[in-house]
Amino acid sequence: MSNYKIALLDGDGIGPEIMTEAVKVLELVAERNNITFDLIHAPFGASAYFECGHPFPEDTKKVCDEAHAILKGPIGLSHEESQKIPVDMQPERGALLPLRRRYNTYANFRPVFLPQGLAHFSPLKPEIIGDGIDIMIIRELVGGLYFGDKETGTTPEGVRYVRETLEYDENQIRRIAIVAFDTAMKRKKVLHNIHKSNVLKSSVLWNEIMAEVGKDYPEVRVENILVDAAATYLCLNPGRFDVMVMENMFGDILSDQGGGILGSLGLMPSACLGDDKAYYEPSHGSAPDIAGKNIANPYSMIGSVAMMLEMSFGMDQESKNVWHAMQSVFADGYSTADLSKPGSGVNMIDTQAFGDRVVEAL
Amino acid sequence: MSNYKIALLDGDGIGPEIMTEAVKVLELVAERNNITFDLIHAPFGASAYFECGHPFPEDTKKVCDEAHAILKGPIGLSHEESQKIPVDMQPERGALLPLRRRYNTYANFRPVFLPQGLAHFSPLKPEIIGDGIDIMIIRELVGGLYFGDKETGTTPEGVRYVRETLEYDENQIRRIAIVAFDTAMKRKKVLHNIHKSNVLKSSVLWNEIMAEVGKDYPEVRVENILVDAAATYLCLNPGRFDVMVMENMFGDILSDQGGGILGSLGLMPSACLGDDKAYYEPSHGSAPDIAGKNIANPYSMIGSVAMMLEMSFGMDQESKNVWHAMQSVFADGYSTADLSKPGSGVNMIDTQAFGDRVVEAL
Ligand SMILES: CC(C)[C@H](C(=O)O)[C@@H](O)C(=O)O
Numbered sequence: 120m121s122n123y124k125i126a127l128l129d130g131d132g133i134g135p136e137i138m139t140e141a142v143k144v145l146e147l148v149a150e151r152n153n154i155t156f157d158l159i160h161a162p163f164g165a166s167a168y169f170e171c172g173h174p175f176p177e178d179t180k181k182v183c184d185e186a187h188a189i190l191k192g193p194i195g196l197s198h199e200e201s202q203k204i205p206v207d208m209q210p211e212r213g214a215l216l217p218l219r220r221r222y223n224t225y226a227n228f229r230p231v232f233l234p235q236g237l238a239h240f241s242p243l244k245p246e247i248i249g250d251g252i253d254i255m256i257i258r259e260l261v262g263g264l265y266f267g268d269k270e271t272g273t274t275p276e277g278v279r280y281v282r283e284t285l286e287y288d289e290n291q292i293r294r295i296a297i298v299a300f301d302t303a304m305k306r307k308k309v310l311h312n313i314h315k316s317n318v319l320k321s322s323v324l325w326n327e328i329m330a331e332v333g334k335d336y337p338e339v340r341v342e343n344i345l346v347d348a349a350a351t352y353l354c355l356n357p358g359r360f361d362v363m364v365m366e367n368m369f370g371d372i373l374s375d376q377g378g379g380i381l382g383s384l385g386l387m388p389s390a391c392l393g394d395d396k397a398y399y400e401p402s403h404g405s406a407p408d409i410a411g412k413n414i415a416n417p418y419s420m421i422g423s424v425a426m427m428l429e430m431s432f433g434m435d436q437e438s439k440n441v442w443h444a445m446q447s448v449f450a451d452g453y454s455t456a457d458l459s460k461p462g463s464g465v466n467m468i469d470t471q472a473f474g475d476r477v478v479e480a481l
Numbered sequence: 482m483s484n485y486k487i488a489l490l491d492g493d494g495i496g497p498e499i500m501t502e503a504v505k506v507l508e509l510v511a512e513r514n515n516i517t518f519d520l521i522h523a524p525f526g527a528s529a530y531f532e533c534g535h536p537f538p539e540d541t542k543k544v545c546d547e548a549h550a551i552l553k554g555p556i557g558l559s560h561e562e563s564q565k566i567p568v569d570m571q572p573e574r575g576a577l578l579p580l581r582r583r584y585n586t587y588a589n590f591r592p593v594f595l596p597q598g599l600a601h602f603s604p605l606k607p608e609i610i611g612d613g614i615d616i617m618i619i620r621e622l623v624g625g626l627y628f629g630d631k632e633t634g635t636t637p638e639g640v641r642y643v644r645e646t647l648e649y650d651e652n653q654i655r656r657i658a659i660v661a662f663d664t665a666m667k668r669k670k671v672l673h674n675i676h677k678s679n680v681l682k683s684s685v686l687w688n689e690i691m692a693e694v695g696k697d698y699p700e701v702r703v704e705n706i707l708v709d710a711a712a713t714y715l716c717l718n719p720g721r722f723d724v725m726v727m728e729n730m731f732g733d734i735l736s737d738q739g740g741g742i743l744g745s746l747g748l749m750p751s752a753c754l755g756d757d758k759a760y761y762e763p764s765h766g767s768a769p770d771i772a773g774k775n776i777a778n779p780y781s782m783i784g785s786v787a788m789m790l791e792m793s794f795g796m797d798q799e800s801k802n803v804w805h806a807m808q809s810v811f812a813d814g815y816s817t818a819d820l821s822k823p824g825s826g827v828n829m830i831d832t833q834a835f836g837d838r839v840v841e842a843l
Pocket residue numbers: 211215371402679680709
């Protein structure tokens with residue numbers, strides 16, 4: 120009987136309440152498969168800073184080090200609250216980026232997938248959506264501007280300036296290229312490579328390595344497309360994309376645009392894989408304004424569990440079951456407040472009820 | 482009687498044909514106002530490289546130096562064609578960026594405006610569009626990654642790498658902040674400041690200077706919003722934005738997303754202002770696939786003329802007239818191929834006919 124340790128980092132805002140629903144799913148899956156998930160909660164984010172003086176406490180690191188996989192809730196505070204925390208202790212710089220760096224989780228999978236029955240909530244017209252939206256954005260997660268040198272200073276003339284570095288080397292690009300091509304092979308064998316090579320030298324190297332790696336995947340059709348054009352076409356014709364690969368900052372922006380075309384960032388689970396460790400997280404924020412009200416949508420957190428089951432534990436069938444269970448809640452006409460506006464024909468249920476229905480459907 | 486010199490850089494692809502329509506408008510405006518526009522064509526872009534060996538020839542520089550304003554067509558080639566040109570002679574690196582740098586055109590105005598009667602072509606649902614889309618994106622145009630140091634090399638271990646610098650100083654930020662606040666004062670007194678201060682130190686300085694400048698504009702309500710969230714909300718609720726200000730690369734991506742939500746990059750004219758010189762350009766590409774077919778949409782080129790009339794020559798009323806004339810073509814039910822799909826009730830006309838109708842309506 121397998122026994123897996125899973126670190127649960129509840130995070131801030133709506134984190135704890137959507138984590139609760141994800142845990143229900145994990146427990147049921149364990150029971151049904153006669154395995155044990157050791158679920159160990161550990162503080163992380165702004166709440167951890169206020170509790171323990173650090174957003175990524177040593178004890179949490181230890182829990183994560185020993186875990187087979189990590190499930191992480193959203194982090195962050197309202198603009199006002201975050202002013203109370205020193206810059207380097209803020210949850211992004213002090214916890215999230217260090218987590219990514221610690222486990223070198225370079226491959227970030229962000230599905231932009233519109234569940235059946237939710238087209239109603241997309242801001243896009245039905246004729247634009249066509250058969251649905253089903254894109255896998257693969258974002259490089261531990262390079263680029265996010266992790267380059269940063270220098271703030273004042274010139275001798277008293278002018279404040281700032282300089283930061285966008286850096287990539289061929290190894291960093293090659294490993295994410297391989298992930299992207301492998302993913303394309305499992306899907307439609309079309310890969311959109313997003314770049315800005317008419318301006319950025321980093322994109323020139325990026326494209327070179329993509330082309331090199333591509334030689335090992337003769338079946339995959341590669342389309343090189345400028346990041347600005349990609350932003351246009353994600354709105355105009357999302358159906359033309361299947362797998363998209365891009366560097367860190369481009370991935371940050373385009374994946375959130377992806378949440379936009381779905382109609383809610385609440386529909387954005389994600390997986391962040393390193394060679395030895397993976398963590399899973401909703402890619403939206405912690406929505407402090409609705410925290411504690413039992414109205415948040417746990418879809419992205421449960422979806423992150425589904426990705427964990429597949430990618431960390433090889434439980435492909437259970438992963439599919441979880442996706443289907445969530446779909447069936449929507450298909451039955453139920454959803455949380457964000458996706459149940461009046462007149463949509465969808466009945467509003469709360470966070471807990473959503474989790475319960477998923478568990479029931481499973 | 483005023484006499485203005487205008488440099489006309491036709492550019493590549495559809496550039497010459499949409500320039501022809503813009504010239505018709507300029508000539509009519511001159512005649513009606515009893516002024517003279519000296520219109521001087523000069524080669525620029527890939528076509529200039531093939532003709533004269535340089536994408537921004539010395540003679541063209543001279544014409545631009547002496548002009549009161551510059552009207553520039555789109556530049557660029559198909560991916561295949563551009564392989565034939567050495568990297569530093571490509572029209573972006575060899576002509577467009579040097580043009581921006583030469584005249585220090587730091588303030589790029591990109592209206593994301595949906596003309597009445599064209600909501601049909603937006604990929605967004607009517608209830609998302611609401612009363613229309615009318616956003617002014619103000620993009621910093623001569624700083625950031627575009628103009629930072631770039632270094633490509635190989636480590637002693639033989640690993641290729643690339644490093645480029647994102648740089649801003651407080652003066653660069655202050656001058657664009659002033660432009661943005663001034664623009665907000667002329668519009669709805671709401672300014673969305675786009676940043677990524679949870680990761681980028683450049684955004685931290687950016688936000689500091691924005692706040693400093695904002696003290697001189699107590700009437701303007703400033704909303705600080707992360708670039709990724711902005712990408713979400715441009716799709717979900719474009720009506721919440723009026724004036725948006727951002728650094729160079731963010732502006733590149735979000736303004737093209739803006740073209741996406743309008744339904745066509747063909748609807749994107751722009752103005753690029755420096756302290757002493759301004760140039761005007763469509764912000765879309767040169768569409769080599771449809772070049773020479775008399776089907777391109779000259780709206781963005783004529784719109785750029787409208788912006789020139791206002792911003793370089795203070796001819797506010799004539800500028801409005803040009804906008805209205807274009808609107809009336811749409812209102813009469815006519816447009817070019819990109820905005821006249823079957824069943825839309827819009828009659829397809831060619832590039833020339835569009836220009837003629839604008840001139841007639843004027
Ligand atoms: C919180 C922030 C640092 C993070 C990022 O920019 O990567 C978030 O926006 C995301 O996309 O996961």
